[in-house]
Amino acid sequence: MPQSHPNRQLWRDVTLFDGERTYDAPMAVITDNDRIERVCRMNELSDADIADLPVAGQGGVLTPGLIDCHTHLVFGGQRAGEFEQRLEGASYADIAAQGGGIISTVRATREASEDDLYTSAAKRLQGLMADGVTTVEIKSGYGLTTEHEAKMLRVARRLGEQYPVRVVTTFLGAHALPPEYKDRKDDYIDLVCNDMIPSIADQGLADAVDVFCEGIAFNLDQTERVFQAAHKHGLPIKGHVEQLSHLGGASLAAKYNALSVDHIEWLTEDDVQAIAESGTVATLLPGAFYTLRDTQVPPIDALRRARVPMAIATDGNPGSSPIFQLTLILNMACTLFRLTPTEALQGVTANAARALGLSEQLGSIQPGQRADFCIWDIEQPAELAYAIAPGRLRQRVFDGVITHA
Ligand code: NIG
Numbered sequence: 001m002p003q004s005h006p007n008r009q010l011w012r013d014v015t016l017f018d019g020e021r022t023y024d025a026p027m028a029v030i031t032d033n034d035r036i037e038r039v040c041r042m043n044e045l046s047d048a049d050i051a052d053l054p055v056a057g058q059g060g061v062l063t064p065g066l067i068d069c070h071t072h073l074v075f076g077g078q079r080a081g082e083f084e085q086r087l088e089g090a091s092y093a094d095i096a097a098q099g100g101g102i103i104s105t106v107r108a109t110r111e112a113s114e115d116d117l118y119t120s121a122a123k124r125l126q127g128l129m130a131d132g133v134t135t136v137e138i139k140s141g142y143g144l145t146t147e148h149e150a151k152m153l154r155v156a157r158r159l160g161e162q163y164p165v166r167v168v169t170t171f172l173g174a175h176a177l178p179p180e181y182k183d184r185k186d187d188y189i190d191l192v193c194n195d196m197i198p199s200i201a202d203q204g205l206a207d208a209v210d211v212f213c214e215g216i217a218f219n220l221d222q223t224e225r226v227f228q229a230a231h232k233h234g235l236p237i238k239g240h241v242e243q244l245s246h247l248g249g250a251s252l253a254a255k256y257n258a259l260s261v262d263h264i265e266w267l268t269e270d271d272v273q274a275i276a277e278s279g280t281v282a283t284l285l286p287g288a289f290y291t292l293r294d295t296q297v298p299p300i301d302a303l304r305r306a307r308v309p310m311a312i313a314t315d316g317n318p319g320s321s322p323i324f325q326l327t328l329i330l331n332m333a334c335t336l337f338r339l340t341p342t343e344a345l346q347g348v349t350a351n352a353a354r355a356l357g358l359s360e361q362l363g364s365i366q367p368g369q370r371a372d373f374c375i376w377d378i379e380q381p382a383e384l385a386y387a388i389a390p391g392r393l394r395q396r397v398f399d400g401v402i403t404h405a
């Protein structure tokens, strides 16, 4: 007889999407404390199992907790004015060249107190959680001094301590050139490599290091220096690459075994081979593509052929993707990039976990994984991508505890 454990719970008669595929038969998921203990067909459950286990849920679609693997959730201010400028014809690059764009958020973020940043980011985080997110990556990149970058990352860590959500942090000091370093990009990269990364790594504030490798940001040499500094301090890397032009950042990132390369509208066939060989995830950000009215679609077919895992994320930020709803991004990935609904769902579960280097614990419904999952009031998983509709989340389970019902 199995021992009954007060913290074992049963979700029964669910339609299961396990992070890779949807099962035909009605399924059961059993948790033990904060872990998934067993996943089986309903008809494999014994009478004793059913008698022993408290039923925590019945019916609905069960998916892994959603993972938003690329966000800039912590920032000061907003950029609605810039939105209007773009509607009148200005480009994202034009606005950046005039000292707007990322730099205008840098000003507002430097001025904001740590508590103000926490309060504004908490609202966005709660929105994501109400949409089924159980893990979120949050980048720095609007401080651009050692002190202000650390401030942003502390806010991100604190959000993870205060809310039932996993927060993974990424240091993005090489996001833009701060005005005080005008015409001295290499000096700023010195600061990033010699001061910021050592200090942030020492304080344990970042889980990875990212760079914006682009004409309006940092070139290949500068990007490589940041990757080297990250590795020297034991941190994995990722990159904002090939978004507005092809610079070679993706292949460079592959050389440094990047966890992911993100945006990648201009990725070439050679780049696809390089990231396939390094096991790097391709993170697609349809929200930025949509907001910037981009027309260069990432090479989805080539990524499929090379079996590169594709993740998708909100890229939630005040400029290029002021979108803080991951289920909307599921729809955009299908409509704009022609992902199948299954690929889109893999992109916010199993592949998003890979993009964060956490696939051993997160992103799929399997014994031993963290008990992070969602129950949805829908008939089949594809509906999450098909309809843009709030209010479908019935239960959100984080570490085995129901946090939304
Ligand atoms: O991922 N590409 C660069 N960085 C962000 C945009 C940040 C901003 O515009 O504030 C992105 O799109």
Ligand code: FE
Binding pocket: 070, 071, 072, 240, 315, 317
């Ligand atoms: Fe981004």
